[in-house]
Amino acid sequence: MQSFIIFVLLLDFISPCLCTRLNNIGTQNSIYNVMNYGAHGDGKSDDTQAFATTWSNVCNSVGMSTLVIPAKKTFLVTKLHFSGRCKGKIHIQFEGKIVAPSREAWKAGESLISIENLNGLTIDGNGQGGADGDGSTWWQCSGCQRPGVLHFHSCNDLSVSNIKITNSPRSHVSVNMCNGATFSHISIDSPPTSPNTDGFDISFSSNILVKDSNIKSGDDCIAINGGSSFINATGVTCGPGHGISVGSLGKTRPNDQVSNVNVRNCTFIGTSNGGRIKTAPDTDVSVSDVTYRGVYGTCDGNIAVNLDCSSAGCHNIILDQINIKSNQQGKKVSAICHNAYGTATNTIPSVPCLLH
Template sequence: MQRFNFFVIILGFISPCLCTRLNVGTENDNYNVMDYGANGDGKTDDSQALVNAWSSACKHGGTLTIPAEKSFMVTNVKFRGPCKPKIHIQFDGKIVAPPKEAWKSGDYLIYIDNLDGLTIDGNGKGGADGDGSTWWHCKNCKRPGLFHFHSCKNLKVSNIMVTNSPSGHVSVNQCNGATFSHISINSPPNSPNTDGFDISFSNNILVEDSNIKSGDDCIAINGDSSFINATGVTCGPGHGISVGSLGKVRPNDKVSDVHVRNCTFSGTSNGGRIKTKMDTDVVVSDVTFRGFTGTCSGDIAINLDCSSDGCHNILLDQNDITSTSGKKLLVICNNAYGTATNTIPSVTCLLN
């Protein structure tokens, strides 16, 4: 068991609608999925009812309501824009996926695309459950994720629960400006490839005051992403917060301006890490690890294992990591250039 209190990392590198609406609609209008034919019993396929309700909200502006104390079974629901401004989803109830054998098609349970200014808010109980246990045993299956945000701007998501995804829980792709706050993500530690957040080709993304338990990375930051911030995140179990893998698909992946502050890691295999593939052109530089305090149950506390091109301008400062068993912890440096100050265990292997 490892526990880290992590303060800063800086990385510079149609069934028909059952109701008729005659008004033009305003941002205060409410489009409750129950009014569009949803059953809310967790067993009947409510996909089309949600799509129909979204179509009305998108066209006229207003609030799509997923009511409390109801469960809506859906598969591959797509909420697409562009829409009228100030679209809101009030996520008080639960969306559930069918078991694997009843999954119809699609890569995600909910796909949200091409929206500007969308807000999603729950009551701390609303959200989605992916019934992942019916998928996890199938190693060669292409398992779906739960939420996918694509090409969105000025997105705000808060107070929702996302559990038991067959694959990743929340993915963010080609988005600019998004805040995720008070998000609870929960999957067992042995669930395969169940990243909490996957962020790629995106800018100005904030994950704050959230609790992430998964079988993989709590947050994975992938290629062509910049100004990514994680603040007040509790991570674990899981693999920690990771940049990469970089160079997996494209040899010249770029990630810059990543800041991780005031985060806690408990029972994770890593704290903060950068992952690159061998034989790529990915260069790692301008990395600061500051304010790590906690314990390590393994043998290696700090591992700076760089390619032959080296990692440059690495700074370790004010870190204090001790062994849970009291033994001496190891520090590994390969082709790593930088400085270490006020750090335990002592780092003497950095190159100048």
């Protein structure tokens, strides 16, 4: 689907340390640079232990601490695990580049960078930092348990900004059991042929905002999975990829619930879908209270609107101010429905198949 779309979908992230005294606010910010703990930053030496030692010092520091991953350096690691509970607030100045090891050196199924049990963490790459997962060595291995690059678990009041994640073997950024996280100015880039490389994979989390970001992947730009609520995407450019998706619901848990999802001012370019809700085949997942409003652009196929619901039905579906046309001049597009109940106003194409 090649289009520009704006819509709302409602369903119900001491070495001898350099210390700086900030007299104006009476706090201390302790700086911990990984280069001071043995990191080489040459992209060839294994810097995993240097990062681990740095993190231990940061986590045990009282007050405000900053972990510096310096710019113009490339750090090869096999796995980073940043875990709380820490004694103070932590900021990660993520201006260098982290790269994955060979597939043989990367522990199967484990994310390259795991961050868990931290409150109030901030990460800022200043538009320079990020990580590369070397996913091309994994994508053709269908039997491999492919890992992701950046994983957040049980992190509350999280802020992540200005970083780039590329070529993940699987999902680029996964968010699990987090409450209150803002991801802004995130660049995600993998080729459209890379399998299951979701940009963001969100599960069992609430109050998550992804904004002003650019996501190119081989799967969903943002996947919102069961147990999630109050998920917001705004100002996201998606494509290539599969669009922004809720689900698949009911795939692993019959009582999957997702609510209060809002997608606004997002652009989809060369995606297979725009905004969609996915349920596992042969399940009776109920979908209700969904609004698509202010959606416009072009599509590649014959079907612009597809409301294919299970036997439980989709209820209170509202389509309003929809204008989707074919990208081929003169070709008509249509809508299809199955067990879908709702209303359609000011809609091109017309959706007469909605039940009342």
